[in-house]
Amino acid sequence: MTFSAGSAERRWRLRVPSLVRRAIVPILLIALWQVGSSASWWSTEVLPAPWDVAHEFVTLCNNGQLPSNLWVSVRRALTGAAIGIAVGLALGVAVGLRRPVEEALDATLQMLRTIPFLVILPLFILWFGVDETPKILIITIGTALPMYINTMSGVRTVDPRLLEMGRQFGLNRLRLIATVVLPGAMPSILTGVRYSLGLSWLALVVAEQINAQKGLGLLIYNAQSLFQTKILMVVVYAALGLITDIIVRLAEHRLLSWRSR
Amino acid sequence: MTPMNAVTVSGLRRAFGSHVVLDRLDLTIADSEFVALVGRSGGGKTTLLRTLAGLGPVAEGSVEVPALRSVVFQEPRLLPWRRVWQNVSLGLPRSRRRDEATRALTEVGLADHAQAWPLTLSGGEAQRVALARALVREPELLLLDEPFGALDALTRIHMHALVRQLHERHRPAVLLVTHDVDEALELADRVIVLRDGRLDEQIETRELFEDRRDPRFEQARARLLSLLGVTDTHVTDTSVADGQAVGGP
Numbered sequence: 001m002t003f004s005a006g007s008a009e010r011r012w013r014l015r016v017p018s019l020v021r022r023a024i025v026p027i028l029l030i031a032l033w034q035v036g037s038s039a040s041w042w043s044t045e046v047l048p049a050p051w052d053v054a055h056e057f058v059t060l061c062n063n064g065q066l067p068s069n070l071w072v073s074v075r076r077a078l079t080g081a082a083i084g085i086a087v088g089l090a091l092g093v094a095v096g097l098r099r100p101v102e103e104a105l106d107a108t109l110q111m112l113r114t115i116p117f118l119v120i121l122p123l124f125i126l127w128f129g130v131d132e133t134p135k136i137l138i139i140t141i142g143t144a145l146p147m148y149i150n151t152m153s154g155v156r157t158v159d160p161r162l163l164e165m166g167r168q169f170g171l172n173r174l175r176l177i178a179t180v181v182l183p184g185a186m187p188s189i190l191t192g193v194r195y196s197l198g199l200s201w202l203a204l205v206v207a208e209q210i211n212a213q214k215g216l217g218l219l220i221y222n223a224q225s226l227f228q229t230k231i232l233m234v235v236v237y238a239a240l241g242l243i244t245d246i247i248v249r250l251a252e253h254r255l256l257s258w259r260s261r
Numbered sequence: 262m263t264p265m266n267a268v269t270v271s272g273l274r275r276a277f278g279s280h281v282v283l284d285r286l287d288l289t290i291a292d293s294e295f296v297a298l299v300g301r302s303g304g305g306k307t308t309l310l311r312t313l314a315g316l317g318p319v320a321e322g323s324v325e326v327p328a329l330r331s332v333v334f335q336e337p338r339l340l341p342w343r344r345v346w347q348n349v350s351l352g353l354p355r356s357r358r359r360d361e362a363t364r365a366l367t368e369v370g371l372a373d374h375a376q377a378w379p380l381t382l383s384g385g386e387a388q389r390v391a392l393a394r395a396l397v398r399e400p401e402l403l404l405l406d407e408p409f410g411a412l413d414a415l416t417r418i419h420m421h422a423l424v425r426q427l428h429e430r431h432r433p434a435v436l437l438v439t440h441d442v443d444e445a446l447e448l449a450d451r452v453i454v455l456r457d458g459r460l461d462e463q464i465e466t467r468e469l470f471e472d473r474r475d476p477r478f479e480q481a482r483a484r485l486l487s488l489l490g491v492t493d494t495h496v497t498d499t500s501v502a503d504g505q506a507v508g509g510p
């Protein structure tokens with residue numbers, strides 16, 4: 001038998017760009033949603049038509065409510081995630097490399113992980129009040145733990161022979177971490193970043209249930225009666241998650257380019 | 262340190278639990294001398310080499326080695342996320358990195374692979390990069406632990422020529438651990454045999470490889486093979502007795 005270079009799979013991949021292939025299913029779903037709404041398969045009370053949601057989007061953009069509140073929320077989520085990722089990364093490297101640190105911290109951190117971090121929210125309100133602090137803190141905790149777990153397991157898989165080689169060639173501890181440990185653990189670290197950023201949006205939704213005077217949570221609260229606004233918010237959260245995922249994928253592509261031969 | 266000797270080991274003892282691997286071992290290597298170390302598998306060759314490299318503790322005895330040492334391990338141990346030239350220049354001062362890496366890669370015939378990723382190299386090429394990385398720092402002592410063990414016979418012949426050439430140019434003291442008696446005879450000034458934790462016998466081979474028809478070459482070879490097992494009770498170690506390289510773990 002012969003292997004032809006142009007199998008059907010290959011030709012399809014060559015002709016249609018990756019982005020288009022990925023977009024096909026979401027676009028079909030939205031089309032189905034629009035068709036279903038127009039044909040009154042369900043009442044707009046249950047699910048408003050995409051067209052109405054888009055209309056609401058334009059309204060909220062024009063009156064400035066969406067951009068300003070979106071900005072507040074994005075900043076909140078990213079601040080919390082940045083702190084959480086930095087803390088998780090540092091803990092993961094320290095625990096992964098040093099036995100005494102592991103013995104001191106790992107059990108505690110694993111235990112914290114089993115607590116659904118969202119249920120501590122009422123406690124945070126009690127301790128830190130209702131302004132920015134508890135909101136950022138809950139996002140930080142939610143993102144630090146997955147970051148910690150992934151970084152630690154990545155650091156553990158770094159080839160000890162490479163570490164020995166690095167030491168042999170005179171790298172001090174900091175340079176060893178920068179040139180051997182972090183790059184070796186990078187695939188796991190990026191998985192951690194992806195989980196953490198995803199969770200940061202979830203934590204944001206919960207955090208903004210606390211007395212949000214600004215942010216996407218406020219828009220949801222104000223829109224109790226307006227159903228299309230709620231659906232719009234779902235769409236906004238989905239878009240935020242999608243965008244962060246794409247950014248991490250691009251970073252992955254760059255940082256792990258040495259793996260593709 | 263005496264100026265004439267690159268390495269002075271005396272009374273070195275090393276044990277893992279109750280298993281004594283190196284037992285009051287003495288060894289000197291002169292400046293620029295090329296010494297090959299042969300011995301049974303599990304006899305402690307790697308343990309000795311790691312001790313000289315500073316990778317193992319010295320519990321008993323004394324070890325004097327130069328500060329500038331390099332090791333080539335059995336595997337290349339390149340960082341796959343660093344380009345070839347960055348691997349070579351690992352640990353050099355920033356200002357000299359690029360030039361020195363290029364020069365070292367030229368010496369091992371890999372100048373046009375400077376920008377490549379290590380995963381794209383063949384086994385022999387990767388080991389040449391490891392050699393360039395070891396030599397770029399102009400070590401006074403070069404430690405080679407079966408560096409050609411995983412290579413095919415033809416590549417190994419090329420590597421032998423390369424190593425001899427590089428030794429002539431840079432003149433470091435060299436300790437080469439090998440399973441291959443012919444390799445030891447071809448490259449080294451002196452072949453030493455490690456047995457029962459001590460240096461059992463040594464054979465000066467400096468002039469021998471110049472002319473293989475010299476009857477002393479065959480004598481030396483036969484002597485080494487017999488020391489390694491033929492006349493020994495442990496005839497199971499036939500791979501060494503045949504003078505074949507044994508691909509280590």
Ligand SMILES: Nc1ncnc2c1ncn2[C@@H]1O[C@H](COP(=O)(O)OP(=O)(O)OP(=O)(O)O)[C@@H](O)[C@H]1O
Nearest residue numbers: 277282300301302303304305306307308309440509
């Ligand atoms: N870290 C260690 N812990 C316990 N035992 C060890 C350790 N390192 C080496 N040994 C033992 O010491 C002995 C010598 O090992 P070594 O690696 O030095 O042998 P070798 O001569 O290099 O063998 P080979 O030719 O197979 O590479 C072996 O019996 C080995 O099991």
Ligand SMILES: [Mg+2]
Nearest residue numbers: 306307308509
């Ligand atoms: Mg060995």
